[in-house]
Amino acid sequence: MRNLAALVRRELGVYFVSPMAYIILTGLILVFGLMFWTEMGAASDFAMPFSFDRLLATLAAILVFVAPLITMRLIAEEKNRGTIETLMTAPVTDGQVVVAKFAAALLFLMYLLLPTVAHAFLAAKYGTVDAPATATGYLGLILMCSAVFSIGLFISSLCSSQVTAGVVTFVVSFLLILSSLIADRVPADTWYGRPARAVLERIDPFKYLEDFLRGIIDTRPVIYLLSVTVFFIFLTVRVLESRRWR
Amino acid sequence: MEPTKRTDAPEEVAFTRRRRLLIWANAVLMSAFFLGFLVAVNVISDARFTRFDMTAEKLWEISDHARKVVEGLKHDVVIYTTPLTVGPAVSQNRSLPNAWNQVSRLLFELSAINPRLNVVPFAAGTESEQVLRMNFTGLTDNCLYFLVKKDREQAARKVMPIYELYEGNFQTGEILKFHAESKVISAIVQLTSDRPRKVYYTEGHKELPPPSQEGRGMSFLTSRLGDLDHVEFKPLDLGQARSVPRDADLVFIAGPARDFDPPEIDALREYWNGGGRIFLAVQPLTPDPMKLLRDFIDECGARIHRDIVLDTRRELQAPQYLRITAFGYHMINQGMLNVGFRMVSSGSVDPAPKSPRQKAISLMQAGQWAYAETDLRPGARIQHDTGEKMGDVSVAAAAEEEISNPTDPSRPTARLVVWGGVAALTNQFNTIYGTANLETLDYIANTFRWLMEVEQRIADPIQPRSFKMKPLKLTPESKSVIGWVSIVGLPLLGVVLGVMAWFFRRK
Numbered sequence: 141m142r143n144l145a146a147l148v149r150r151e152l153g154v155y156f157v158s159p160m161a162y163i164i165l166t167g168l169i170l171v172f173g174l175m176f177w178t179e180m181g182a183a184s185d186f187a188m189p190f191s192f193d194r195l196l197a198t199l200a201a202i203l204v205f206v207a208p209l210i211t212m213r214l215i216a217e218e219k220n221r222g223t224i225e226t227l228m229t230a231p232v233t234d235g236q237v238v239v240a241k242f243a244a245a246l247l248f249l250m251y252l253l254l255p256t257v258a259h260a261f262l263a264a265k266y267g268t269v270d271a272p273a274t275a276t277g278y279l280g281l282i283l284m285c286s287a288v289f290s291i292g293l294f295i296s297s298l299c300s301s302q303v304t305a306g307v308v309t310f311v312v313s314f315l316l317i318l319s320s321l322i323a324d325r326v327p328a329d330t331w332y333g334r335p336a337r338a339v340l341e342r343i344d345p346f347k348y349l350e351d352f353l354r355g356i357i358d359t360r361p362v363i364y365l366l367s368v369t370v371f372f373i374f375l376t377v378r379v380l381e382s383r384r385w386r
Numbered sequence: 387m388e389p390t391k392r393t394d395a396p397e398e399v400a401f402t403r404r405r406r407l408l409i410w411a412n413a414v415l416m417s418a419f420f421l422g423f424l425v426a427v428n429v430i431s432d433a434r435f436t437r438f439d440m441t442a443e444k445l446w447e448i449s450d451h452a453r454k455v456v457e458g459l460k461h462d463v464v465i466y467t468t469p470l471t472v473g474p475a476v477s478q479n480r481s482l483p484n485a486w487n488q489v490s491r492l493l494f495e496l497s498a499i500n501p502r503l504n505v506v507p508f509a510a511g512t513e514s515e516q517v518l519r520m521n522f523t524g525l526t527d528n529c530l531y532f533l534v535k536k537d538r539e540q541a542a543r544k545v546m547p548i549y550e551l552y553e554g555n556f557q558t559g560e561i562l563k564f565h566a567e568s569k570v571i572s573a574i575v576q577l578t579s580d581r582p583r584k585v586y587y588t589e590g591h592k593e594l595p596p597p598s599q600e601g602r603g604m605s606f607l608t609s610r611l612g613d614l615d616h617v618e619f620k621p622l623d624l625g626q627a628r629s630v631p632r633d634a635d636l637v638f639i640a641g642p643a644r645d646f647d648p649p650e651i652d653a654l655r656e657y658w659n660g661g662g663r664i665f666l667a668v669q670p671l672t673p674d675p676m677k678l679l680r681d682f683i684d685e686c687g688a689r690i691h692r693d694i695v696l697d698t699r700r701e702l703q704a705p706q707y708l709r710i711t712a713f714g715y716h717m718i719n720q721g722m723l724n725v726g727f728r729m730v731s732s733g734s735v736d737p738a739p740k741s742p743r744q745k746a747i748s749l750m751q752a753g754q755w756a757y758a759e760t761d762l763r764p765g766a767r768i769q770h771d772t773g774e775k776m777g778d779v780s781v782a783a784a785a786e787e788e789i790s791n792p793t794d795p796s797r798p799t800a801r802l803v804v805w806g807g808v809a810a811l812t813n814q815f816n817t818i819y820g821t822a823n824l825e826t827l828d829y830i831a832n833t834f835r836w837l838m839e840v841e842q843r844i845a846d847p848i849q850p851r852s853f854k855m856k857p858l859k860l861t862p863e864s865k866s867v868i869g870w871v872s873i874v875g876l877p878l879l880g881v882v883l884g885v886m887a888w889f890f891r892r893k
Contacts, residue, residue: 157891162884166877173872180860180868187480187559188487189855255876262871267858276440354491355441363431367424374420378413 143232144240151244161248164206169255172199176259180266190267192260193353196277199256200349203249203285204313210248211292212306214241215376219300234380238293238373245289246282253278273355280352283365284345288313290372297379320344437498443854445488446495452571459502461578465493466518466531468508481554481561482528484857489530489548489566496570523609523822530570534577542577542616546570559857563850577616583635583838585611586622591642594808601814604640610827611834624650630657632793635838639666641808645676658686661792663801663837667808670694670733671762687746687785688804689738693758694731695779695806696768705768706731708781712751716784718803718832719749727829729781730815732807734758737783744787748780749803781806784836801837
């Protein structure tokens with residue numbers, strides 16, 4: 141556990157030393173702030189209670205584009221710099237390395253989300269905010285991002301170039317978001333139509349977010365998103381292990 | 387000295403390859419098993435899932451009654467939602483967007499219970515528009531359109547305006563009572579049940595024919611009632627039948643010109659005493675005084691006078707056209723505030739309760755310039771004579787009577803609505819350039835709906851909700867503060883943190 145904590149600290153340090161973290165943070169708060177201001181104005185104009193769900197949905201869409209930036213360097217950079225060999229020979233297991241990198245990415249995400257909580261307090265000052273529903277929305281966002289991050293981590297472990305890892309992660313994330321739309325285009329009357337549609341509709345992480353944003357915790361998306369996360373972490377560990385066999 | 391052992395000996399290479407192959411096979415198999423395990427977990431979780439409503443006001447909690455109804459759906463139910471119109475409707479009623487939002491949430495949650503219930507947002511130019519135009523008389527915004535296809539031929543349908551689903555504060559936008567769950571569930575129950583509501587219209591007394599598409603027919607009204615409440619109109623010859631059928635939800639008597647026979651009156655009386663519902667629209671000053679029918683209606687709590695109400699301001703231009711703006715405080719008249727209704731050729735009708743078990747109220751009153759002419763002669767000048775009622779003459783009344791032994795125990799009251807004129811119900815006065823005038827038709831439909839009362843009965847177990855989340859009201863100053871904090875203040879924090887990190891790193 142101590143090893144894991146040390147690895148997480150090391151990874152977090154890397155994030156906060158690079159200017160990328162602050163560029164992402166400032167950009168994200170600025171875009172979120174603009175949306176927040178517009179939404180507050182619209183809620184007031186239409187005499188509606190202010191709701192965070194639409195803001196969080198847009199934030200989720202932005203985070204899908206931000207995710208490759210966060211995950212692309214996780215393992216690809218170590219390979220590129222040759223530090224992966226040092227890490228592999230250190231007294232830590234492959235699993236610990238992968239989990240530490242994943243945990244650091246997730247903690248960094250939470251750090252990015254932290255300023256948006258200030259907006260919730262601002263909204264509560266002027267109106268009413270459904271705090272438990274908003275918290276559930278954040279939970280959904282973290283679960284969705286953890287699934288996307290685990291995919292990004294896996295892709296990063298396969299690539300030795302950060303840019304390649306980032307581009308591939310972006311394409312995969314984008315395809316996942318589009319999977320529901322693609323499902324609608326699959327002809328339902330063919331032999332493969334129905335199962336293909338079912339699978340494509342199933343894998344869209346964005347679809348699962350809807351429930352969370354509305355303040356509902358459904359066990360199905362929780363299990364699905366956790367399964368995706370665990371599976372890709374498992375695959376990443378296998379990829380790191382495979383370096384020893386080759 | 388022993389020679390060094392070569393590691394690329396063929397047998398060692400083969401061994402290493404075999405080992406590597408085994409390791410790869412092991413990794414692939416493990417991954418496949420793990421994937422299989424996760425898929426199994428997901429399949430099980432799909433079958434046995436739970437939903438927790440985390441909202442402070444339990445916005446998503448569906449009552450057991452509603453859940454049972456939706457879970458037990460045997461037919462596919464499609465609810466088309468027309469978009470919220472940002473325009474006069476919203477400026478007049480600021481609670482509409484809030485209510486629309488809550489209704490959307492409710493429909494979303496209901497559709498999650500059973501895939502047989504589908505919610506489809508209406509979009510112009512798409513299949514949804516085609517379907518709606520094929521199945522409904524007219525399309526209006528801010529409505530829910532229910533469509534239940536039971537077989538290829540038959541489709542039950544219903545329109546439900548959003549404003550019917552709640553009581554709200556038009557100024558602040560606050561929702562005071564939210565009835566959407568009970569109303570939507572009632573509509574689903576009504577549409578999926580095999581029995582449509584049946585309105586029997588009487589024949590044999592020179593009545594106007596409701597299904598007729600002519601100007602004096604009421605096809606627009608019957609069609610609208612079909613849209614709204616899945617109502618079927620059926621003829622009833624009381625002279626032959628001698629009793630009102632047991633499946634009658636309502637008996638409609640549309641402008642009779644000849645009196646009813648005593649056995650027919652007895653049949654109506656028997657129906658009334660069992661908790662019957664009657665809608666009578668008379669024609670004023672018919673040659674036949676129709677004493678028996680008038681006496682029977684009098685027993686039920688409303689008095690029809692033998693006169694015609696005229697507007698003195700319109701002496702030369704059809705004085706029989708009355709613009710009604712005074713409506714009695716009654717459920718039928720909901721939404722008629724500051725709205726006018728045109729009543730044509732109407733006699734006066736007064737509420738006249740006969741016993742403490744009866745309640746009666748005037749539904750519509752002609753204005754202060756109207757009077758009840760009792761001796762209208764062709765060519766004679768219209769003039770108010772002494773003894774004739776003048777000002778606020780009642781032209782429609784509703785009566786209710788508590789019934790001790792109702793035929794249907796869930797309907798313990800008999801209900802009656804009497805209109806002094808039938809013309810306002812006809813196609814001629816409910817169209818605008820040949821298309822249905824939904825505003826007047828919907829007001830008339832309210833009368834039928836109150837009389838039939840089915841929705842209220844179905845919805846009883848589901849309680850209305852109220853919301854603690856108040857609509858947001860920002861002053862220009864507070865908007866400005868929010869703008870500065872969210873667009874300048876907080877992003878600046880990110881910049882400051884970045885500069886600090888850069889500074890300390892350099893140090």
